[in-house]
Amino acid sequence: MSKGQFAIIGTGEVPCGWYPDRSHLEIASMAAYLAIKDAGINKDDIDGVLGQMSIMGNDWNTEVTFGRLPEALGIKNCKTTALVSSGGASSHSIRKAAEGLLISGHDMVLCVHSQRFSEFTPGQLAEGFAKAGCDPEWEIPYGMSFNALGAMVTQRYCYETGTTVEQVGSVCVAARKWALLQDNAMNKKDLTLEQVMGSRMVSTPLTAFMCNVLADGGSAFIMTTAERAKKLVDKPIYILGEGSRYSHRNLTKAKDLTRIVTKPAADEAYNKSGLGPEDMDIAQIYASYPVFTLMIFEDMGFCKRGEAGKYFMDGNTMPGGKMPVCTNGEALSFGHTGTGVGTALLVESVRQLQGKAGRAQVPGARFLIEDCGGGAFMDVHCAVLGNEIP
Amino acid sequence: MSTEYNKPLPVPQKWSREFWKGTKDHKFLLKKCKDCGNIDHPPYYYCTECMSLEHEWVEASGKGTIYTYSTTYMGAPPVFTKEQPFTLAMIDLEEGPRMLSRIVDALPEEMKIGADVEVVFEDVTEDTTLVMFRLVK
Numbered sequence: 001m002s003k004g005q006f007a008i009i010g011t012g013e014v015p016c017g018w019y020p021d022r023s024h025l026e027i028a029s030m031a032a033y034l035a036i037k038d039a040g041i042n043k044d045d046i047d048g049v050l051g052q053m054s055i056m057g058n059d060w061n062t063e064v065t066f067g068r069l070p071e072a073l074g075i076k077n078c079k080t081t082a083l084v085s086s087g088g089a090s091s092h093s094i095r096k097a098a099e100g101l102l103i104s105g106h107d108m109v110l111c112v113h114s115q116r117f118s119e120f121t122p123g124q125l126a127e128g129f130a131k132a133g134c135d136p137e138w139e140i141p142y143g144m145s146f147n148a149l150g151a152m153v154t155q156r157y158c159y160e161t162g163t164t165v166e167q168v169g170s171v172c173v174a175a176r177k178w179a180l181l182q183d184n185a186m187n188k189k190d191l192t193l194e195q196v197m198g199s200r201m202v203s204t205p206l207t208a209f210m211c212n213v214l215a216d217g218g219s220a221f222i223m224t225t226a227e228r229a230k231k232l233v234d235k236p237i238y239i240l241g242e243g244s245r246y247s248h249r250n251l252t253k254a255k256d257l258t259r260i261v262t263k264p265a266a267d268e269a270y271n272k273s274g275l276g277p278e279d280m281d282i283a284q285i286y287a288s289y290p291v292f293t294l295m296i297f298e299d300m301g302f303c304k305r306g307e308a309g310k311y312f313m314d315g316n317t318m319p320g321g322k323m324p325v326c327t328n329g330e331a332l333s334f335g336h337t338g339t340g341v342g343t344a345l346l347v348e349s350v351r352q353l354q355g356k357a358g359r360a361q362v363p364g365a366r367f368l369i370e371d372c373g374g375g376a377f378m379d380v381h382c383a384v385l386g387n388e389i390p
Numbered sequence: 391m392s393t394e395y396n397k398p399l400p401v402p403q404k405w406s407r408e409f410w411k412g413t414k415d416h417k418f419l420l421k422k423c424k425d426c427g428n429i430d431h432p433p434y435y436y437c438t439e440c441m442s443l444e445h446e447w448v449e450a451s452g453k454g455t456i457y458t459y460s461t462t463y464m465g466a467p468p469v470f471t472k473e474q475p476f477t478l479a480m481i482d483l484e485e486g487p488r489m490l491s492r493i494v495d496a497l498p499e500e501m502k503i504g505a506d507v508e509v510v511f512e513d514v515t516e517d518t519t520l521v522m523f524r525l526v527k
Binding site: 123126127130147148155156204205206208250 | 400457458463487
């Protein structure tokens with residue numbers, strides 16, 4: 001990919017939360033409808049439709065795999081449809097698949113995520129996520145859970161860097177402040193550090209408010225080449241640079257548990273864009289657990305190792321702060337929609353750069369870095385986005 | 391040992407059966423490459439370093455240190471909730487690999503990164519024995 005070769009031209013998003021009456025197809029249809037209307041394009045110009053996997057939603061995954069989306073969305077000129085996913089890194093994998101289509105005979109690709117969790121009990125969800133995050137032979141028999149994965153990383157990161165658990169908790173407070181500015185966010189009430197620290201202990205040192213809440217939700221975005229985008233819309237958002245690294249499946253095989261693999265991925269994205277951390281107006285970090293926000297923020301170059309905790313605690317990343325982070329409130333406060341957390345952040349990134357972020361708008365935002373990662377923190381994908389090609 | 395054991399049991403791959411046979415005899419075996427000496431844990435089909443198919447099972451010392459840990463008080467998968475709180479840890483084995491396991495017979499406040507641990511064999515069913523650890527006090 002060369003710098004600014006591809007662009008996102010429209011986005012759509014449905015409210016995130018517990019909506020048992022809303023089907024997968026309804027979520028996908030609403031998100032796609034909004035994205036097409038937002039881009040202001042003719043749906044017949046779309047010739048590729050990609051769907052993201054729904055966690056535990058096997059019937060929906062089958063529907064997407066067997067071609068439901070183009071038919072339901074009236075994409076009459078569709079050439080290719082597919083299910084594309086890699087856990088929390090799905091916003092990346094679906095984008096890469098779209099880029100692949102765009103360089104091989106397609107003009108415009110619609111990417112859709114739809115997730116329902118409200119059909120499951122908390123126990124089923126705990127079990128389902130344990131299976132997603134942990135090894136069935138070597139970890140699950142011991143009672144592993146996704147929260148325990150996040151907890152063990154937190155424990156080790158605090159040990160190595162001297163970061164306090166309160167500082168880790170302050171990430172959740174900042175996330176909530178942003179979510180309060182988002183109409184589609186699941187959580188609508190303010191959250192204090194006292195509440196975070198005082199909530200029930202889940203897996204030491206993580207309390208309940210440091211663990212994200214699963215929710216129904218979905219979003220969509222439309223991608224095309226930059227050349228075409230400029231002719232079609234006023235504010236295409238360009239993908240200026242990308243970088244990726246894979247680390248492991250089982251967390252015990254992580255190359256570096258408390259740094260994961262952000263730095264090389266972020267450096268690659270910066271290098272390709274010709275920009276650096278000092279040029280970024282926002283950092284959109286897929287974390288799912290607050291410790292990852294800190295370590296990824298550091299390795300994106302915004303803070304030295306071990307200093308992010310204080311930086312967050314001092315309020316620098318909150319609305320009005322000098323370095324806004326996760327302007328939709330991320331999994332912790334916007335809501336955790338399975339493989340869609342990164343997609344929601346990508347959609348929010350585009351809105352910010354288009355000046356369409358409403359109450360959460362960061363004034364004059366031009367460039368930002370976003371990342372996503374999946375599985376048991378198996379990979380990191382960074383992208384630098386901008387509303388101009390520098 | 392109980393016939394009513396309702397928790398998930400490891401379903402071995404063809405190449406890990408020896409490991410589980412070993413634990414049943416209270417032996418902690420690791421899959422070591424005969425060509426390059428690499429130990430894969432978890433084991434895979436071929437050596438993940440050099441792709442050799444030749445390997446031997448070597449007995450581990452059962453000693454290691456705690457790399458990180460967490461005590462789960464709530465939110466474990468339903469079949470484990472009755473055991474809460476329980477402590478999971480990543481152990482750096484003397485032989486090199488890091489593995490996930492349960493720490494038994496320890497209070498949550500006794501847990502410490504860097505603490506020495508030793509292997510304990512837990513016969514959870516007639517056919518399955520899990521490798522767990524306890525603090526060396």
